[in-house]
Amino acid sequence: MAENRIAIIGTGLIGASIGLGLAARPNRNYEIVGVDRDRTHARAAKKLGALDREVGSLEEAVERAGMVIIATPVVAARRILEDVGRYLVPGAVVTDVCSTKAEVMRWAAEYLPENVHFVGGHPMAGREKSGPEAASASLFEGATWAVTPSPRADERAVQAVLGLIEALGAIPLYIDPAEHDQYAAAVSHVPLLASVALFRMVRDSQGWEDAALLAGPGFRDVTRLASGDPTMARDIMLTNREAVIHWIGRLQQELSTIRAALEAGPEPIYDLFKSTQLDRDTFIQNPPQRRRPEGIEPPSARDAIGRMFVGGLYDRIKETTERLPTAPRDDADLKRKLGIEDDRL
Amino acid sequence: MAENRIAIIGTGLIGASIGLGLAARPNRNYEIVGVDRDRTHARAAKKLGALDREVGSLEEAVERAGMVIIATPVVAARRILEDVGRYLVPGAVVTDVCSTKAEVMRWAAEYLPENVHFVGGHPMAGREKSGPEAASASLFEGATWAVTPSPRADERAVQAVLGLIEALGAIPLYIDPAEHDQYAAAVSHVPLLASVALFRMVRDSQGWEDAALLAGPGFRDVTRLASGDPTMARDIMLTNREAVIHWIGRLQQELSTIRAALEAGPEPIYDLFKSTQLDRDTFIQNPPQRRRPEGIEPPSARDAIGRMFVGGLYDRIKETTERLPTAPRDDADLKRKLGIEDDRL
Numbered sequence: 001m002a003e004n005r006i007a008i009i010g011t012g013l014i015g016a017s018i019g020l021g022l023a024a025r026p027n028r029n030y031e032i033v034g035v036d037r038d039r040t041h042a043r044a045a046k047k048l049g050a051l052d053r054e055v056g057s058l059e060e061a062v063e064r065a066g067m068v069i070i071a072t073p074v075v076a077a078r079r080i081l082e083d084v085g086r087y088l089v090p091g092a093v094v095t096d097v098c099s100t101k102a103e104v105m106r107w108a109a110e111y112l113p114e115n116v117h118f119v120g121g122h123p124m125a126g127r128e129k130s131g132p133e134a135a136s137a138s139l140f141e142g143a144t145w146a147v148t149p150s151p152r153a154d155e156r157a158v159q160a161v162l163g164l165i166e167a168l169g170a171i172p173l174y175i176d177p178a179e180h181d182q183y184a185a186a187v188s189h190v191p192l193l194a195s196v197a198l199f200r201m202v203r204d205s206q207g208w209e210d211a212a213l214l215a216g217p218g219f220r221d222v223t224r225l226a227s228g229d230p231t232m233a234r235d236i237m238l239t240n241r242e243a244v245i246h247w248i249g250r251l252q253q254e255l256s257t258i259r260a261a262l263e264a265g266p267e268p269i270y271d272l273f274k275s276t277q278l279d280r281d282t283f284i285q286n287p288p289q290r291r292r293p294e295g296i297e298p299p300s301a302r303d304a305i306g307r308m309f310v311g312g313l314y315d316r317i318k319e320t321t322e323r324l325p326t327a328p329r330d331d332a333d334l335k336r337k338l339g340i341e342d343d344r345l
Numbered sequence: 346m347a348e349n350r351i352a353i354i355g356t357g358l359i360g361a362s363i364g365l366g367l368a369a370r371p372n373r374n375y376e377i378v379g380v381d382r383d384r385t386h387a388r389a390a391k392k393l394g395a396l397d398r399e400v401g402s403l404e405e406a407v408e409r410a411g412m413v414i415i416a417t418p419v420v421a422a423r424r425i426l427e428d429v430g431r432y433l434v435p436g437a438v439v440t441d442v443c444s445t446k447a448e449v450m451r452w453a454a455e456y457l458p459e460n461v462h463f464v465g466g467h468p469m470a471g472r473e474k475s476g477p478e479a480a481s482a483s484l485f486e487g488a489t490w491a492v493t494p495s496p497r498a499d500e501r502a503v504q505a506v507l508g509l510i511e512a513l514g515a516i517p518l519y520i521d522p523a524e525h526d527q528y529a530a531a532v533s534h535v536p537l538l539a540s541v542a543l544f545r546m547v548r549d550s551q552g553w554e555d556a557a558l559l560a561g562p563g564f565r566d567v568t569r570l571a572s573g574d575p576t577m578a579r580d581i582m583l584t585n586r587e588a589v590i591h592w593i594g595r596l597q598q599e600l601s602t603i604r605a606a607l608e609a610g611p612e613p614i615y616d617l618f619k620s621t622q623l624d625r626d627t628f629i630q631n632p633p634q635r636r637r638p639e640g641i642e643p644p645s646a647r648d649a650i651g652r653m654f655v656g657g658l659y660d661r662i663k664e665t666t667e668r669l670p671t672a673p674r675d676d677a678d679l680k681r682k683l684g685i686e687d688d689r690l
Contacts, residue, residue, distance in 0.1 A: 124561030143561060173558055183556035186547045191567040194539050196621050197599035201592070202531045203624050211528040212633045213518055216469030216488060221566060222536040226625045230618035237607050237614055247546070248604050252597050254542035259593050262582050269582055273575035276541050279548050280571045288557045 004030040007065040009058065009080055011036040011045035012229075013127060014097050015071030016135035019050030021168040024137050035061035037076070045132040059087045067160060070096035074235035077104060081111045090115040091318025093157040095164070097121055099184065099232070100239040101148045101177035108150055117157030117317065120148035120177065122184070123170055130229045141169035146184075148177045156317045185243035189236055190251055193244070195225035196233075352410040353379040354403065354425055356390035357574075358472060359442050360416030361480035364395030366513040369482050380406035382421070390477040404432045412505060415441040419580035422449060426456045435460040436663025438502045440509070442466055444529065444577070445584040446493045446522035453495055462502030462662065465493035465522065467529070468515055475574045486514035491529075493522045501662045530588035534581055535596055538589070540570035541578075 006022060008015045011034045019032050034051040035058060036042040042054035055061050062068050062084055070077050070084075077098050088094070094116055098104050101120050108118040125143040127134050145165045149158045165172045175183075202211050202219075237244050261268040351367060353360045356379045364377050379396035380403060381387040387399035400406050407413050407429055415422050415429075422443050433439070439461055443449050446465050453463040470488035472479050490510045494503045510517045520528075547556050547564075582589050606613040 124559060124563075126561075126563065144559060146559060175555075175559070179552075179555060180559070183552055183559045186550065186552075186556050187560040187564040190546075191543055191564060193600065193603050194543055195567065196618065197596055197603055198536055198539055199625050200602075200621055201535075201595050201599045203621075203628070205531065205595075207524075207528055207531075209633050210520075210524060211531050212628060214469060214489060214491060214520070214525070214528045215532040215628075216471075218469075218471065218570065219532040219536060220629070221569070222540065223625060224566070225563065226621050227629070228618075228622070230615055230622050233618045234611060234615040238611055241607060244607065245604055248600050250546050250550075251542055252600055254546045255538065255593050255597055257545075258538050258542055259590055262586060262589065266579060266583055270575055270579040273541065273573075273578045276545055276548075276571050277573070277575050280544050280568060283548070283557060283560075284565065284572070288554050 003064045003066070005065040006030050006032050006067045006069065007061040008032065008034040008045075008051065009036075009061060009068065009070045009084075010072035010076070011042045011050065011054070011132050012071065013130050013132070013134045013139075014123065015069070016041075016045040016048060016050040016132035017137065017139040018069060018071060018097070018164075018168065019045055020048065020135055020137035021140065022164075023049055023052070025167060030066075033061050033065065037072075041132050045135070048132060048135065050132065050135060058083055062087045062092075064089055066092060067164070068092060068094045069164070070094070070098070072098075073229070073232040074098045074100055074104065074239045075231075076235075078107050081107045085111060085113045085116070088113065088116050089318075091315075092116045093153075093160050093317065094118045095121045095161045097123055099188070099236045101146065101180045101184075103239040105148060105150060105177045109152075114152065117153040118150040119153050119158050119161040120146075120150070121161060121165070122146040122148075122180065123165075123168075124188070125170070126228075128224050128227050130232075138169065140165075143170045144173050145170040146175050146180050147172045148175060148180060154317050160317070181240050182243050185240055185247045186250075189240060189244050190247040192225045192228065192233060192236075193248065194251060195223050199223040199226040348409045348411070349375040350410040350412075351375050351377050352406045352413045353377065353390075353396065354381075354406060354413065354415045354429075355417035355421070356381040356387045356395065356399070356477050357416065358475050358477070358479045358484075359468065360414070361386075361390040361393060361395040361477035362482065362484040363414060363416060363442070363509075363513065364390055365393065365480055365482035366485065367509075368394055368397070370512060375411075378406050378410065386477050390480070393477060393480065395477065395480060403428055407432045407437075409434055411437060412509070413437060413439045414509075415439070415443070417443075418574070418577040419443045419445055419449065419584045420576075421580075423452050426452045430456060430458045430461070433458065433461050434663075436660075437461045438498075438505050438662065439463045440466045440506045442468055444533070444581045446491065446525045446529075448584040450493060450495060450522045454497075459497065462498040463495040464498050464503050464506040465491075465495070466506060466510070467491040467493075467525065468510075468513075469533070470515070471573075473569050473572050475577075483514065485510075488515045489518050490515040491520050491525050492517045493520060493525060499662050505662070526585050527588050530585055530592045531595075534585055534589050535592040537570045537573065537578060537581075538593065539596060540568050544568040544571040 008019050015034065019034060022032055032052045034042050034045055034054050039056065045051050046054040058080065068084065070080050072080065077096055094112065096104055099122060101122060105120050112118055123140050123143055123145045125140050147161065162172050202208060205211065258272065261272045353364050360379065364379060367377055377397045379387050379390055379399050384401065390396050391399040403425065413429065415425050417425065422441055439457065441449055444467060446467060450465050457463055468485050468488055468490045470485050492506065507517050547553060550556065603617065606617045
């Protein structure tokens with residue numbers, strides 16, 4: 001039987017930040033349990049108040065948990081999805097926070113039992129530092145959080161994950177997993193590689209020691225992502241290899257375009273800088289908004305995480321799970337295709 | 346006859362920040378006069394307290410000024426160096442804050458009269474925003490400030506510029522102008538181009554509107570430099586074209602190296618990320634230090650800007666100027682070559 005328990009698998013920066021955000025909610029009616037392969041991480045997260053309890057095994061963490069949040073690098077998430085099924089109660093809602101989504105959705109479909117609900121997720125937030133010590137309850141405030149429900153996830157399981165996201169102050173965005181990975185390659189994964197490339201380019205040059213003396217805050221900022229966790233970076237690139245390679249090529253082309261403008265003279269290079277500045281200023285001042293079905297404003301799902309346990313949401317998810325071997329696929333597929341939020345939420 | 350006057354030509358972000366820093370010094374004994382081609386900038390700088398007086402012409406700004414600071418984009422600095430000589434008093438110290446140095450040094454040698462002292466400069470500091478409204482007295486705190494004295498600059502003129510730099514809380518670094526431009530291309534100019542290229546790559550893609558929804562703080566940070574002033578960017582690239590084109594090629598090579606590691610499999614790409622992370626962490630935790638001649642600690646030049654006028658430093662510069670048609674070249678050349686600070690300062 002499920003208890004009012006949320007399990008966090010992986011208590012690094014993201015997992016511990018989720019724990020801190022959930023622990024800070026007033027009148028909460030759930031227990032937060034955490035596990036990490038590196039137990040010092042789980043203990044640190046517990047000490048920071050991100051967990052009520054830290055345990056030594058995946059089984060202990062997820063047993064009787066109504067919601068399981070996988071917050072590890074992508075390749076470790078695969079092993080967890082392979083193993084976790086045997087310990088889950090029927091109707092459990094499983095989500096993740098991995099940086100790539102298509103492979104994760106594939107593994108979830110392959111490994112998880114049919115009576116649990118997988119809803120993929122990816123918060124567009126992070127910090128230079130990793131580990132629980134860098135965690136913050138406000139890490140996700142205002143951040144976009146991509147949501148990729150599996151076709152067999154019940155609507156109410158999706159609602160529970162939306163509740164989690166909104167409880168942390170983030171803004172959910174429905175997106176197709178393949179589209180997510182294409183766009184994430186462009187706005188996140190290749191910028192990370194550019195940061196790594198810029199640092200290596202200078203570091204490997206003969207003039208490094210002299211160049212480093214001149215390197216100001218601009219160079220530190222632009223190479224910040226090169227200090228990120230190498231395991232996470234490797235996993236991202238390996239599980240999104242095709243898209244990343246495509247966008248590396250596009251970046252090289254853009255650099256060639258800029259070089260050509262520079263060789264062409266003052267006007268072409270000025271026009272290029274000026275139009276880019278205008279476009280970026282527009283993007284910063286009027287960022288694109290999520291599309292919603294016209295005229296329909298969905299009620300806030302902010303309280304769904306609390307209701308999950310008190311209001312019997314978990315029991316209803318479980319009931320549906322037992323009634324229907326799979327949730328209706330068409331609705332979810334269509335919704336993901338259109339990239340819209342469901343108006344019933 | 347020279348008065349206790351410092352003239353700032355160009356009162357944008359950098360010029361106004363210098364003015365604010367100089368105006369904030371206790372018991373200061375100099376007047377700060379500013380001029381800008383866009384007079385609303387000069388008026389804004391005056392209103393912010395960065396200037397004691399704003400004037401409408403170059404001539405009014407520099408007449409009888411002991412020190413002139415050129416704080417414009419590089420190409421505008423050329424026109425100012427062409428024009429300003431006729432208005433300067435003998436012995437005046439002229440410096441600049443332009444992002445490239447070899448061309449500026451060439452123009453100064455060509456256009457300035459022999460009886461004024463040019464000491465090139467470049468503070469490694471800036472902000473996304475431009476204009477006097479973005480100015481701050483603390484902009485240069487802890488920043489490296491490259492110093493490239495002209496061969497005919499008197500030692501005491503160099504001392505006055507070092508005093509200016511230290512008064513603003515920055516750390517002077519002697520460097521050869523050509524070396525400065527090579528390294529600045531690597532740590533500053535090509536990172537700016539990478540930022541522009543990353544933004545254009547995503548902005549010009551068909552999926553821009555969807556990709557923009559996913560773009561988080563990481564994308565905003567990494568494309569921040571693309572919002573900089575396009576005139577300044579153009580001038581930097583045009584006056585440092587050869588070095589910039591060289592480093593664009595190096596960046597493209599690094600991207601190809603990363604792609605090859607990604608195609609080679611999990612271990613090569615992990616090793617690449619891991620070694621880059623270690624190198625960058627070392628750079629951040631133990632940044633390289635300026636080399637000093639062993640055993641010699643130069644006394645602080647922090648008060649030279651104040652002494653410039655009260656202590657008769659200006660008169661001594663002027664006297665030397667009148668005695669010697671050019672300052673000894675060998676000493677200055679050697680010093681620049683070795684990249685060391687002069688032990689007499």
